[in-house]
Amino acid sequence: MQVNLFYSINMPKGTRTRRRSGCPLNASVEMLGDRWSLLIIRDMMLRGSRTYKEFLNSHERIATNILADRLRRLENYGILATERDPSDGRKLIYRLTPKGIDLAPVLTEMVLWAARHEETGNQALVREMQNDKERLLATIRQRWAEGRHQSP
Amino acid sequence: MQVNLFYSINMPKGTRTRRRSGCPLNASVEMLGDRWSLLIIRDMMLRGSRTYKEFLNSHERIATNILADRLRRLENYGILATERDPSDGRKLIYRLTPKGIDLAPVLTEMVLWAARHEETGNQALVREMQNDKERLLATIRQRWAEGRHQSP
DNA sequence: AAATTTACTTGCATTTTACAAGTGAAATGT
DNA sequence: ACATTTCACTTGTAAAATGCAAGTAAATTT
Known part of the structure; x- marks a missing residue:
C-alpha cells in the first residue's frame, strides 16, 4: 500500500500541504485550479450567494458532494469563512475573507x-x-x- | 452503457463541446481550470519553453501523457500552435497564439x-x-x- | 549501422468526479 | 404536539481523470 505524502488526514481531497513548487502561479493553481472553485467565488462576489442552497442554484449544476468538498477546501485556504445564521439555525452563511475578495x-x-x-x-x-x-x-x-x- | 454527450470522439479528455453555461468565467474555467494548463502557459510566456522536453523540465514534474494531452487541448482551444523545427525534424515547436498571449x-x-x-x-x-x-x-x-x- | 534524442503512446493502479439516494438537525405548518 | 418541510450535508457506486512506469517510432548523431 502506498500513501501520498502530499496530503494529510482530515483534509478535503486535493488540499495539499506540500506544494509542487514555490512558484506563486503554482500556488494559485493548486488552490483554484479545478472546475468549480472559481465559480463558487464568482457566485459569492458577483451574485451575492451566501448559502449552500444558493450555490446549488447556479447554472452549472455542481454536485452536492463536490460543493461541500470545495467549500471546505476554500475555507481551509482562508478564502472564505462561515458563521451560523442567527435567525435560522439550519443555515450556514458563507462569506469571502479579505483574501477571497482580493x-x-x-x-x-x-x-x-x-x-x-x-x-x-x-x-x-x-x-x-x-x-x-x-x-x-x-x-x-x-x-x-x-x-x-x-x-x- | 452510458455516454457523456458533452464530449466528442477524437478529442483530448476534458475538451468539451457544449459548455455548462454561457458565463465567460465558466468558459475560462473549462479551458484552463485544471492543475497543469496554466503552468504550461507560464512556461511558454515567462520561461520561454517551446518544446515538449522543455516543458517536462519544469519543476512541478508533469507526467508525459498528461503533458501530451494538455498540449493537444490547448492547441484545440487555439491558445497555442505548433510547427516543425526546420533544423531538427524530431522537434515540434509550440508557441502561443494571440489568444494565448492575451x-x-x-x-x-x-x-x-x-x-x-x-x-x-x-x-x-x-x-x-x-x-x-x-x-x-x-x-x-x-x-x-x-x-x-x-x-x- | 548502432546509439541517442525527441515526442510521444500504452497499460494499469490510484484518485477524483458525477449522479442518485439517504440522513439528521432545525424550522414550519396544522 | 407532531408531522412535514427545509437545509446542509453524507454515503455508495460508477465513470472519468491522473499519475507512474515502460515502451515505441521517427529523426538525428556518432
Missing part, C-alpha cells in the same frame, strides 16, 4: 479574456468590466467592506 | 494574488509585476510580436 482582479481578467476570445453571454457585466475595471473592483471591495453582500 | 493579465493577477497571501518564491518576478504591471505586459506582448520568445 481574487476580484483574477476573476475580472478571466472574464475579459473569455469575452474577447469566445462566444459568451452576460455582456452587461463584460462591458462594465471593460469600461472601468478599477471602478468595478472598488465597488466590489466596498460592497464587502460594508457588509452589503447579502442576497437581495 | 492570458498574460490573468497569469499576472494570479501571481500577485498568491504572492500577497501565500509564502512563495520568485520574488524578483513578483516585484517586477507589482512595480509596473503594464510595462511588464507590454514587454511580454512585444517579445512575442518580435519572435524573441525562443529559449536562450
Whole structure:
C-alpha cells in the first residue's frame, strides 16, 4: 500500500500541504485550479450567494458532494469563512475573507479574456468590466467592506 | 452503457463541446481550470519553453501523457500552435497564439494574488509585476510580436 | 549501422468526479 | 404536539481523470 505524502488526514481531497513548487502561479493553481472553485467565488462576489442552497442554484449544476468538498477546501485556504445564521439555525452563511475578495482582479481578467476570445453571454457585466475595471473592483471591495453582500 | 454527450470522439479528455453555461468565467474555467494548463502557459510566456522536453523540465514534474494531452487541448482551444523545427525534424515547436498571449493579465493577477497571501518564491518576478504591471505586459506582448520568445 | 534524442503512446493502479439516494438537525405548518 | 418541510450535508457506486512506469517510432548523431 502506498500513501501520498502530499496530503494529510482530515483534509478535503486535493488540499495539499506540500506544494509542487514555490512558484506563486503554482500556488494559485493548486488552490483554484479545478472546475468549480472559481465559480463558487464568482457566485459569492458577483451574485451575492451566501448559502449552500444558493450555490446549488447556479447554472452549472455542481454536485452536492463536490460543493461541500470545495467549500471546505476554500475555507481551509482562508478564502472564505462561515458563521451560523442567527435567525435560522439550519443555515450556514458563507462569506469571502479579505483574501477571497482580493481574487476580484483574477476573476475580472478571466472574464475579459473569455469575452474577447469566445462566444459568451452576460455582456452587461463584460462591458462594465471593460469600461472601468478599477471602478468595478472598488465597488466590489466596498460592497464587502460594508457588509452589503447579502442576497437581495 | 452510458455516454457523456458533452464530449466528442477524437478529442483530448476534458475538451468539451457544449459548455455548462454561457458565463465567460465558466468558459475560462473549462479551458484552463485544471492543475497543469496554466503552468504550461507560464512556461511558454515567462520561461520561454517551446518544446515538449522543455516543458517536462519544469519543476512541478508533469507526467508525459498528461503533458501530451494538455498540449493537444490547448492547441484545440487555439491558445497555442505548433510547427516543425526546420533544423531538427524530431522537434515540434509550440508557441502561443494571440489568444494565448492575451492570458498574460490573468497569469499576472494570479501571481500577485498568491504572492500577497501565500509564502512563495520568485520574488524578483513578483516585484517586477507589482512595480509596473503594464510595462511588464507590454514587454511580454512585444517579445512575442518580435519572435524573441525562443529559449536562450 | 548502432546509439541517442525527441515526442510521444500504452497499460494499469490510484484518485477524483458525477449522479442518485439517504440522513439528521432545525424550522414550519396544522 | 407532531408531522412535514427545509437545509446542509453524507454515503455508495460508477465513470472519468491522473499519475507512474515502460515502451515505441521517427529523426538525428556518432
